[in-house]
Amino acid sequence: MTKVEAIIQPAKLEAVKSALHEIGVEGMTVLEARGHGRQKGHTEVYRGREYAVDLIPKVKLEMVLADSMVDKVVQAIANSARSGKIGDGKIFLTHIDDAIRIRNDERGEYAL
Amino acid sequence: MGHRANGTLTCLGKCERGTMHGAGNEDNGTSRDRIHFAARCTATTLLRQVHMRKSLILWLVMFCAIASAGSALAQTAAGAGSATLQSSDSLESRLAKVELQAAEAKSSADNAWMLTSSALVLMMTGPGLALFYGGLVRKKNVLGTMMQSFTLMALVTVLWAVAGYSLCFGSGNSFVGGFENVLLSHVTSQPDPDYSATIPEQTFMVYQLMFAIITPALITGAFAERMKFSALVWFMTLWSILVYFPMAHMVWGKGGLLNAALGGMFPTLDFAGGTVVHVTSGVSALVCALYLGKRLGYPHTPMPPHSVVLSFIGASLLWVGWFGFNAGSALGSGSLGTSAFVATHFGAAAAVIGWTSTEWWRGGRPTVLGAISGAVAGLVAITPASGFVTPISALIIGLIAGAFCYVMVAKVKARFGYDDSLDAFGVHGAGGTIGALLTGIFAAKAVNPLGSGLLEGNARQLGNQAIGVLIAWGLAIAGTLIILFLVDKTIGLRVSEEHETQGLDLSQHGEEGYSWELPA
Numbered sequence: 001m002t003k004v005e006a007i008i009q010p011a012k013l014e015a016v017k018s019a020l021h022e023i024g025v026e027g028m029t030v031l032e033a034r035g036h037g038r039q040k041g042h043t044e045v046y047r048g049r050e051y052a053v054d055l056i057p058k059v060k061l062e063m064v065l066a067d068s069m070v071d072k073v074v075q076a077i078a079n080s081a082r083s084g085k086i087g088d089g090k091i092f093l094t095h096i097d098d099a100i101r102i103r104n105d106e107r108g109e110y111a112l
Numbered sequence: 113m114g115h116r117a118n119g120t121l122t123c124l125g126k127c128e129r130g131t132m133h134g135a136g137n138e139d140n141g142t143s144r145d146r147i148h149f150a151a152r153c154t155a156t157t158l159l160r161q162v163h164m165r166k167s168l169i170l171w172l173v174m175f176c177a178i179a180s181a182g183s184a185l186a187q188t189a190a191g192a193g194s195a196t197l198q199s200s201d202s203l204e205s206r207l208a209k210v211e212l213q214a215a216e217a218k219s220s221a222d223n224a225w226m227l228t229s230s231a232l233v234l235m236m237t238g239p240g241l242a243l244f245y246g247g248l249v250r251k252k253n254v255l256g257t258m259m260q261s262f263t264l265m266a267l268v269t270v271l272w273a274v275a276g277y278s279l280c281f282g283s284g285n286s287f288v289g290g291f292e293n294v295l296l297s298h299v300t301s302q303p304d305p306d307y308s309a310t311i312p313e314q315t316f317m318v319y320q321l322m323f324a325i326i327t328p329a330l331i332t333g334a335f336a337e338r339m340k341f342s343a344l345v346w347f348m349t350l351w352s353i354l355v356y357f358p359m360a361h362m363v364w365g366k367g368g369l370l371n372a373a374l375g376g377m378f379p380t381l382d383f384a385g386g387t388v389v390h391v392t393s394g395v396s397a398l399v400c401a402l403y404l405g406k407r408l409g410y411p412h413t414p415m416p417p418h419s420v421v422l423s424f425i426g427a428s429l430l431w432v433g434w435f436g437f438n439a440g441s442a443l444g445s446g447s448l449g450t451s452a453f454v455a456t457h458f459g460a461a462a463a464v465i466g467w468t469s470t471e472w473w474r475g476g477r478p479t480v481l482g483a484i485s486g487a488v489a490g491l492v493a494i495t496p497a498s499g500f501v502t503p504i505s506a507l508i509i510g511l512i513a514g515a516f517c518y519v520m521v522a523k524v525k526a527r528f529g530y531d532d533s534l535d536a537f538g539v540h541g542a543g544g545t546i547g548a549l550l551t552g553i554f555a556a557k558a559v560n561p562l563g564s565g566l567l568e569g570n571a572r573q574l575g576n577q578a579i580g581v582l583i584a585w586g587l588a589i590a591g592t593l594i595i596l597f598l599v600d601k602t603i604g605l606r607v608s609e610e611h612e613t614q615g616l617d618l619s620q621h622g623e624e625g626y627s628w629e630l631p632a
Contacts, residue, residue, distance in 0.1 A: 044416060046481050047535065048471075048522020051414040 001096040001109060002070045006061045007033065008081040008089040013059050019080035020063075023072050027112070028063040039087035058089065064096050066109050215310075219303075222310040225445035226319055232436025233322035237261050237329050240433050244426030244488070245333055247419040248534050252615025253337045254418065254625035260332040260344055267345065268325045271352055276324060277317050279357040281307065286369040286377070288358045306366050306374060308443040319440060320360070327356055327389045333534030334397030335404050335605075338612050341620040343605045347595055355392055355591040359584060363388050370580045372562055380580030381555055381563040381573065383452065384441035386496025386548045387584040394541020395588035397532060403596045404605055406531035408612050420481050427484035431460055434491045438498035451559055452498040456491065459498070459510035463490020466514020475522065482518070489517035489539050493547030497554060500563040505554040509547065517543050545581055552577035 008016060013030070020028065034055035041054035065073055074091055082088055101111040201209075242258040249257045268276070275294050281304075282289035293299055301312040308316055328348045332339075339347075362368040363382050370387075372379035382388060407415070417423060438456040442449035467486025472478045493513030494506055501509065521538035532538060552574035555565035564570040599605055606612075611619035618624065 045475060045477065045479060046416050046420075047485060048475060048518075048526065049411075051416050 001064055001099055001112065002067055003062065003064050003094045003096050004070065004073055004077070005092045005094070006077045006081070006089065007035065007058050007091075008061065008077070009083070009087060010057055010059045012081040012083070013061075015080040016061065016077055019076040020073065023076050025063060025065070025069070025073060025076075028061050031060040031062070033058045033060045037087070037090070056087070064099055064112060066112060219310045222308070222444040222446075223312065223315055225449065226311050226315045226440060226443065229436035229440025230315070230319040230322050232433045233319070233326065233440065234265070236430050236433035236437060237322070237326045238265050240426050240429035241326065241329050242426065243422045244430060244484075245336065245423075245534050247422030247424070247426060248333075248417045249336050250415055250615070251418040251625060252617055254422075254617065255623050256341070256616025256620050257332065257336055259341070259621060260339075261329045263341075263345065264325050264329045264348060267348060268328065268352055269321060271349060272317075272321045272324055276352065276357060277320065279353070280320065280324070280360040281317075281365050283366040284361065286367055287362060289361045289365050310444060316443070319443075320364075323385055323389060323437075324352065324356060324360070327385075327393050328352060330390070330393035330536055330540050331397045331400060333536035334401040334532050336533040337407055337616065338404060338606050340603070340605060340607050341616075343599050343603055346599050346603065347605070350595040350598070351396065351592065354595060355396065355587055356388075359388050359392050359587055362583065363580065370576075370583065378576050378579045380548070380576050381500055381551050381565075382496040382548065382580065383499035383551075383560075384438045384495045386492070386544045386551065387580050390492045390495060390540040390544025391548065391581060391584040392588045394537045394539070394544055395585050396592040397536030398530065398541055399589055399592040400596065401530050401532040401537065403593070403600075406529075407533065408609060410531045411526075411529070417481065424480060424484055427488055431487055431491065434460070434495075438495060442499060448499055448560060454503050455498045455501055455506035456494055458503045458506040459494025459513070460487045460490045462507040462510030463487060463493065463514030463517075466490070466511040466516075467518045468514075470515045470518045471522070474518075485521070485535070485539065486514040486518070489513050489543045492540055492543035493517075493550065495544070496548045497551040500551055500555040500560045500565075502554075502556055502559055505556070509550045509554060512550065513543050513546055516546055545585075548577050548581050549574065 006016070017028075035058055036054055036056050039056060041052060041056055044051045044053055061077070063073070070093065074093075077091060098107060099109075099111040100107055238261055239258075242261040245261065246254045246258045273296055275291070277296060277299065278291055278293035279289045282292045284290035296314075296317065299313050299317050301314060303309050303311055304313040304316065307313070328351055331351070332344075362370045362376070363380060363385075364371060366374055368374065368376050370376045370378050370380040370382075372381050380387060409415070434456055435453055439449045439453035442452055464483050464486040467489060468478045468483050471482045475482075490510035490513050493509055494501075497506065497509055517539050520542040521535045525532060525535070525538055551563075551565065553566040555563035555568075555570075555573060557564045557568060564573060566574050596605065607616070607619060
């Protein structure tokens with residue numbers, strides 16, 4: 001089992017969700033985040049004082065999948081979240097030791 | 113409690129009140145006495161039966177005593193009496209009744225507007241100023257900031273009732289009033305003709321109270337996010353007594369040194385309180401900011417407003433409420449009130465343009481915070497001028513004030529480095545000063561026969577305005593320094609570093625403005 005974490009632009013969330021549903025992904029967790037890679041932030045001004053804001057709003061998706069699904073999912077996310085500009089985001093993959101369904105204690109891939 | 117046929121009342125709880133006989137024949141007198149007797153009897157009986165702490169008993173008894181004494185001292189309205197016409201009356205008596213009705217109608221109109229104005233001015237403090245300031249501070253201090261304004265609504269009211277009104281508007285000397293109206297004695301439904309011939313003095317009293325409430329509230333902007341709540345209560349009590357009451361008396365009270373309407377030595381034109389309210393609070397704010405020192409981390413740590421949305425709502429409420437502040441200062445519903453209303457609105461509008469265009473030109477983009485701050489600056493500046501200038505002059509005053517206060521807030525503050533956190537000095541102190549001086553230039557006899565300014569050839573008025581402004585500055589600086597020193601040396605003014613970092617909401621009040629609560 002593999003965990004897929006994708007940090008994307010908030011404006012791309014709907015497109016990514018549609019793409020994932022189309023290929024049959026049924027579960028995901030969505031978090032609001034702030035951060036940056038090489039993307040510059042912006043400056044805000046309040047009564048003449050400037051504030052540099054370099055933590056930019058992002059959306060983070062997390063999902064745990066069977067290894068056979070991972071390549072398809074990564075493709076779907078990347079294609080739907082891409083705009084070609086700096087700030088598009090990143091996808092990280094990690095190995096998952098186990099998964100448990102709380103409702104009935106199923107384990108492993110059956111729990112996904 | 114029992115009631116006998118002959119109108120006497122007995123406490124059946126067998127408390128020491130015993131029996132009370134009905135006082136007088138008028139229903140009003142008797143039922144009021146009955147209510148008091150009933151209240152005292154019930155309170156005493158209840159307390160006997162329920163175990164309460166001694167201090168609580170003492171408070172309740174004191175409260176009842178004060179309430180009874182207060183209402184006993186306050187005279188019942190003699191009343192103008194109803195005047196119904198009958199065609200059988202003589203022409204003279206009918207004429208007298210018509211004159212009476214006309215006077216009552218004028219009185220009713222004036223009183224209706226004045227009560228409305230009083231409500232509008234109170235709204236300026238709560239929620240107007242509370243929201244305006246609340247949105248400008250960091251999230252962890254929002255409640256603490258709002259509480260400072262709200263507390264004054266309660267605290268100053270009590271001070272006013274006990275001695276404040278008397279010290280401001282009683283006849284004393286040139287600098288402060290006397291004690292004839294302590295506990296609001298002799299303040300009735302009868303007008304005090306020195307102040308306003310058509311409204312009950314009680315209306316005048318409550319209207320002025322709202323000014324006494326908002327003035328110290330403005331100062332809270334200077335020491336936002338770092339003042340101890342207990343110190344605030346003491347500071348505000350002393351400041352009201354030492355600074356506000358004398359200043360209000362000098363400008364508006366009988367025999368006041370600066371009173372333009374009642375023959376003061378240096379008649380200062382201050383229609384609604386540019387000097388009394390804005391200069392005193394704004395300059396005191398600067399003194400406080402310097403004395404208390406900067407917030408932890410200022411100016412390097414970013415401290416942007418946590419909600420310009422709240423500030424926007426607050427500023428809008430201030431603009432609308434200001435119609436009560438300025439137009440209500442006409443103390444009647446006639447054309448002078450209209451003139452002040454129009455001047456107020458025009459001053460605010462022009463100041464928005466003045467601030468925003470200056471900001472756009474010098475700073476890069478027109479901001480929402482700038483626009484609303486501009487409006488407030490214009491309202492401050494037009495306050496002393498509102499009943500003395502034409503609408504076009506009001507536009508000019510607003511335009512100047514907007515630009516001037518932008519520079520004070522965005523440039524001068526940064527240059528000198530003081531942490532006047534919410535720009536109480538930059539907007540109220542500076543705006544009030546420039547407004548008071550511009551009044552001396554633009555005052556027009558055609559608008560108000562009381563005042564004529566430089567543009568009409570009267571240079572002397574500008575001099576008087578300067579004197580009024582200087583006295584306000586001097587009183588504010590001296591009074592505030594003394595009070596700050598006193599309170600600091602006794603209980604300390606500033607919160608500890610730990611409390612400042614934690615935030616006032618938690619450290620002073622044990623509350624959070626916005627709880628982090630997961631939906632159920």
